[in-house]
Amino acid sequence: MERLVVIGGDAAGGATAAQARRRRGADDLEIVVVERGPYTSYSACGVPYWVGGLVAGPDALIARSPEEHRRRGLDVRLDTEAEGIDLDKREVEVRDTATGAAHRIGFDHLVLATGATPVRPPIPGIDAPGVYGVQTLDDGRALIDGFAPARTRAVVIGGGYIGIEMAEAMKQRGLAVTVLDRGAQPMSTLDPDMGVLVHTQMEALGIDVVTGADIQGIETAPDGRVRAVVTSDAEYPADVVVLGTGVRPATELARAAGLPLGDSGGIRTDLRMRVWGDDARHAGVWAAGDCVEVLNLVSGRFQHIPLGTHANKQGRVAGMNIGGDYATFPGVVGTAVSKVCDLEIGRTGLREKDAEAAGFAYETAVIESTGRAGYYPGADTMTVKMIAERVSGRLLGVQIVGRDGAAKRIDTAAVALTARMTAEDVTALDLGYAPPFSPVWDPILVAARKVAGKVAGPAL
Known part of the structure; x- marks a missing residue:
């Protein structure tokens, strides 16, 4: 029987273990999850809303408790910190943080889901x-x-x-x-x-x-x-x-073990989330979540983008592959949303300085519009900025700041970026319209029309 050891029991680690278990039973694959804290599979993104009183308590932020994981056949070891990886002996050295006792766990498959460390x-x-x-x-x-x-x-x-x-x-x-x-x-x-x-x-x-x-x-x-x-x-x-000074990938274990790190400090993996490289010692070693780099599909460069959405998807991909299926994580376009009080913020793709660093010549357009028909009660202003490649018109990035459903409009732009659409393509999208939800010309379409005119000739 093989053994899978997962270092980190939160989003990526929990998803990896759960997916592997669904595909391989306990008589075929032993799964050990090593977690240095007291919780598993929780939403760190929800902590500000708990602190602000919008969420009742920490239990609401836990997607799957250690007990739930154990009932599904996972050996979850809390308050246990991984301190070293021996790739030659294929062992992980761990320490019980309460007693200080240390021991080693052998592995056939190893997943690093060590997350990120606050700066x-x-x-x-x-x-x-x-x-x-x-x-x-x-x-x-x-x-x-x-x-x-x-x-x-x-x-x-x-x-x-x-x-x-x-x-x-x-x-x-x-x-x-x-x-x-x-x-x-x-x-x-x-x-x-x-x-x-x-x-x-x-x-x-x-x-x-x-x-x-x-x-x-x-x-x-x-x-x-x-x-x-x-x-x-x-x-x-x-x-x-x-x-609120950001995070860096937690890659001390990976670095000490000689695993490959990228320019931004995250672990470099292939599309299936296997650790990159042709070193025979890397066989069966995987990584997922905030400790890895991801490929930006717009710039073609690797970045460290620590988000729960990526962690869950990458963990799912790693677990499926370990379980015998085939799955890939092709990359991201850099989509994120947030808010402060009733002000909503969304972004996807490249900023101007990202486009310059990647070597794009580009045009920008900034427009103001409303999230509903202007005459409909509650219509409020939002600002949309769109960046497109000069001549080709390929969409490169979109940013939105406003109220009244502004942030989630960024998803339309994220799909367009993933599909490598041009600004002109976006102007023809058949988006939903009714006065309570959008003007006749959705703000995304207005921005696309304006920037398409700048890259292709006279304003449309």
């Missing part, structure tokens, strides 16, 4: 009480437990997805919120001209946003708890500091 900038005071990350359910519980009536001021460091979502959570908790971001505008996954729209709307919602923030340190009170965040220009009082 903690090396600034003085970052480990002080009152400074929180939001990567795990334990992080969310610690932050909620840290709230108190006298703690009324929050500073969020970082203006990316986690940063703006945590700013919303703190706002819903009734705290005065300041976001400090080192970039020219928040949401660096957008072009600056779209990021400024997010900045303006966050300020209108009562969230202070400071850009170009050069953080020097975190000051503490006499009791050691956080008191303020200090930048090169000012000091921002804080009772609570939340880190």
Whole structure:
């Protein structure tokens, strides 16, 4: 009988193990899942909404508990950390985090689903009480437990997805919120001209946003708890500091074992999620989730894009292949959505600087439209930016900022990018229309029409 060892029991690891088990019974394949924490298969993306009070508690964020996995024939070992991989002996060295006891587990198949690690900038005071990350359910519980009536001021460091979502959570908790971001505008996954729209709307919602923030340190009170965040220009009082400074792929185990890493630091795999390379020791070694790189289907380059959607799909692909089926994960177009209060944000494909780095000559178009017929009650404005390759008209990227269903319109653009459609192709899409849902010309079509005119000649 063969043994599959999965390192990491969250989205990618849980999906891998579940898919492999569906295809191979316990008398054919032993499956051991090693998880260093106390939970499996939970939604880290939901933590800001739990913190903000929109989700009742951590149980709502757990898709499949350790007990459920065990009932399906998986040997789930919680609070067990993998500390080394011996590819020659085909063993994983693990340690019980409670007792410190260490032992080795042999494997025929090995899946690295080690996820990503929050970036903690090396600034003085970052480990002080009152400074929180939001990567795990334990992080969310610690932050909620840290709230108190006298703690009324929050500073969020970082203006990316986690940063703006945590700013919303703190706002819903009734705290005065300041976001400090080192970039020219928040949401660096957008072009600056779209990021400024997010900045303006966050300020209108009562969230202070400071850009170009050069953080020097975190000051503490006499009791050691956080008191303020200090930048090169000012000091921002804080009772609570939340880190939204991004993540990096957790690849220490892979690196130490000599597995191939890409330019962005993630593990490089083939389309079936097998670890890349022709080294015979890599046979039966797979990787999935936030620890791997993915191919951007628009730019043709590999990137680290840590999202739960990718992790679940990659885990499913790895598990299917280990189970004897055939599946591939061809890549992504870089689609993501978020919101802060009622402001919705969506993006897919390339930003202007991505297009330049990939060598594209391009044109852009920015339009304002409404999400419903202008005369229909509740119609609100959204801004759509579209980027297309010059001459060919191939769609390269789309960004949307607005309200009233703005964010999910990005899915239309994501499909168009995946199909390598031109802007002119997009103008002819047969999208649904009724006044409660869209104007006659959907905002995506309006933007496509405008950019198609710029790449192909006179405006249409």
